[in-house]
Amino acid sequence: MSYTNKQILDILRKVKHPEKQKDIVSLGMVDDIKISGNKISFNLLFKKANDPFISSIRKACVQAIENNLGEEAEIKGNISVKVPEKEDNKAQEEEQILSGVKNIIAVASGKGGVGKSTIATNTAVSLAKTGAKVGLIDADIFGPSIPKMFNLEGQRPHVKKVEGVDQITPIEKYNVKVLSIGFFINPEDALVWRGPMATNALKQMIHQGNWGELDYLVIDLPPGTSDIHLTLVQELPVTGAVIVSTPQNVALADAVKGIRMFTNKNINVPVLGLIENMSWFTPEELPENKYYIFGKEGCKKLSEKENVPLLGQIPIVQSIMESGETGTPSALDENSIIGKAFADLANELIKQVDKRNEENEPTKRVHIKKQ
Numbered sequence: 125m126s127y128t129n130k131q132i133l134d135i136l137r138k139v140k141h142p143e144k145q146k147d148i149v150s151l152g153m154v155d156d157i158k159i160s161g162n163k164i165s166f167n168l169l170f171k172k173a174n175d176p177f178i179s180s181i182r183k184a185c186v187q188a189i190e191n192n193l194g195e196e197a198e199i200k201g202n203i204s205v206k207v208p209e210k211e212d213n214k215a216q217e218e219e220q221i222l223s224g225v226k227n228i229i230a231v232a233s234g235k236g237g238v239g240k241s242t243i244a245t246n247t248a249v250s251l252a253k254t255g256a257k258v259g260l261i262d263a264d265i266f267g268p269s270i271p272k273m274f275n276l277e278g279q280r281p282h283v284k285k286v287e288g289v290d291q292i293t294p295i296e297k298y299n300v301k302v303l304s305i306g307f308f309i310n311p312e313d314a315l316v317w318r319g320p321m322a323t324n325a326l327k328q329m330i331h332q333g334n335w336g337e338l339d340y341l342v343i344d345l346p347p348g349t350s351d352i353h354l355t356l357v358q359e360l361p362v363t364g365a366v367i368v369s370t371p372q373n374v375a376l377a378d379a380v381k382g383i384r385m386f387t388n389k390n391i392n393v394p395v396l397g398l399i400e401n402m403s404w405f406t407p408e409e410l411p412e413n414k415y416y417i418f419g420k421e422g423c424k425k426l427s428e429k430e431n432v433p434l435l436g437q438i439p440i441v442q443s444i445m446e447s448g449e450t451g452t453p454s455a456l457d458e459n460s461i462i463g464k465a466f467a468d469l470a471n472e473l474i475k476q477v478d479k480r481n482e483e484n485e486p487t488k489r490v491h492i493k494k495q
Contacts, residue, residue, distance in 0.1 A: 127193065129157045132164060135192045139184045142177060142289040143221075143331060148185075155206065164189065165202035173207045176324075176331045180289040221360055221489070222330070224337040225259070227477050229396070230356060230365040232386070234378025236347035239401040240264075240368045242448055243438065244344035245273040246455040246462075247366075247399075250470035252299040253455065256339040259294060262304030263326050263356065264346045271306040274298070275451020281307055291334045298456065301338070303329045323355040330359055340477075348378075349385050357391055357490040364396035364480050364487075366435060366473070371400055371422030379423070383430055393487055396476045397433035398423045399469065405440045411461055414439070433476055436469030438462065 136154055137147045148154055148168070157166040168185070170178060182203050189199045222228070231244040241264060252258040262270035271277045274297050281303065282293040294301035305325050335341065343362075346352050356362065365386045369379035379398065386393040400423035404414040417440070427434040438444075444462050447454045454462035455470075 126161075127159050127164060127197070129159065131193075132157050132159070132166070132189070135188050136185060139181065139188050140286065140289075141181065142286055142291055144223075148181065153181075161198075162196055163198040163202065165199075165204070167204045167206045170205055170207050173205075175207075176327050177289065178205055184289055222335060222341070225335060225341045226339050227363040227481075228341045228343065228360050229473070229477070230343050230345055230362050230386075230393070231368060232345045232353070232365055232382050233347045233368040234380070234382040235375060236267075238347075238368050238370045238375055239438075240347065241269045241273065241344050242444065243368045243399055243401055244342055245270060245448075246453045246466045247470060247473065248300045248340075248342045249298050249453045249455040250466040251340050251342070251474070253458070253467070254470060254474065256474075257337055258299065259301040259333075259335050259338045259341040260303075261326075261329050261333075261341065261343045262302070262306060263329070263343050263352055265305050265325055265352060266346060268304045268306030268309075270302060270304045270344060273448050273451060273453065274300075274302055276302065276304075276307070277451075279307060290332060292329070292332050293334050298453065301335065303333050305329070323351050326352055326355055327359060349381070353385065354490070357393060359489065361487045361489050362393045363477060364394040366396050366399055367432075368399045368401055369423055369426075370402045371416070371419040373419070373422065375418075376422050376426050379426060380430070383432065391490055394480050394484060395430075395432050396473065396480060397435035398427045398430075399435050400424070400437045402440050403437040406461060408441055408443065408461075433472070435472045435476065436465060438465050438469070 133149055137149045139148050140146060141148055141151055144151065153169045155167040155169050168182060185203055186199050189197055231240060233240040248258050248260040260270065262268045276295055276297060279295055281295055283290050292303065294303045343356065367379050367382045369375045383395050385391065386395050402418055404416045406414055424434050439461060441461055443460060444454045454460060455466040457463040458467050
């Protein structure tokens with residue numbers, strides 16, 4: 125049986141790019157179709173050699189051709205991938221990632237133990253309570269705690285094939301779409317991963333997550349600086365970062381490192397502001413009393429010194445610990461001390477995001493040039 129180029133193109137028009145939701149032919153990804161008897165070969169054009177969709181799209185092409193022409197069509201092993209010689213060209217730089225997401229907010233801390241994941245969880249919930257469409261990625265690969273904070277331990281996201289490509293449907297709770305590496309492992313297991321394995325897990329949650337339309341995608345990063353941070357700014361145009369710290373000097377010193385990381389000229393991600401956690405202790409029965417256990421207004425002084433906004437101060441109350449354990453974020457109760465603090469924080473964050481978008485050009489992804 126003889127095939128034609130038009131026949132092959134018509135079949136490949138049924139294969140959609142899972143992120144751009146357009147067929148690969150109209151996207152200009154199919155090139156140099158050759159037919160020799162039953163043997164069919166062609167090139168798939170990608171803008172970068174490490175595109176996370178190469179394998180799944182190639183597999184979808186094979187499946188589409190075999191489904192339409194039968195297994196006698198010799199296509200397996202005959203699809204080549206081509207990328208530009210210079211992967212950092214202008215077209216790649218302008219490529220739009222997660223086009224349905226308006227704002228990407230990284231939540232970071234210079235050190236562990238400052239309550240960063242608690243802040244990320246409650247900030248996402250508070251943003252959702254304003255009516256915004258919100259997603260949350262737990263990128264703290266080595267210590268994923270978001271499933272517990274949402275009472276989603278043991279849950280598994282639904283994976284469905286879209287045109288032969290796996291897509292992960294985030295689990296939605298409290299009007300927040302959530303994905304975490306914790307959904308794919310046993311909670312008792314310790315993750316012993318090399319850097320590439322961890323970064324690939326993050327890439328999958330970014331590119332294969334079916335996020336749809338979002339006003340804010342909040343990303344809970346690991347503490348400190350790591351491959352995960354670099355991967356994030358390479359994969360996504362991050363709108364801005366917020367830095368979480370406690371008031372004492374040892375935490376503030378590391379918070380400065382977090383600010384420097386994002387404002388480095390090679391990264392150039394705006395810092396939207398600081399969040400001070402554990403600002404003071406307030407007994408539930410004495411809501412007017414404040415006990416400054418870790419020092420007073422350390423983040424406020426740092427925000428003035430670094431010329432970045434102080435987005436909010438979150439006190440210590442027993443309920444915030446209990447809510448984290450039971451998976452009912454404190455932000456759900458706007459009448460509580462903590463709930464009001466997070467509602468104020470969300471409103472200030474929205475204000476700073478809007479200001480950033482009015483005054484600055486969109487952030488570009490970081491491209492590491494090979495020497």
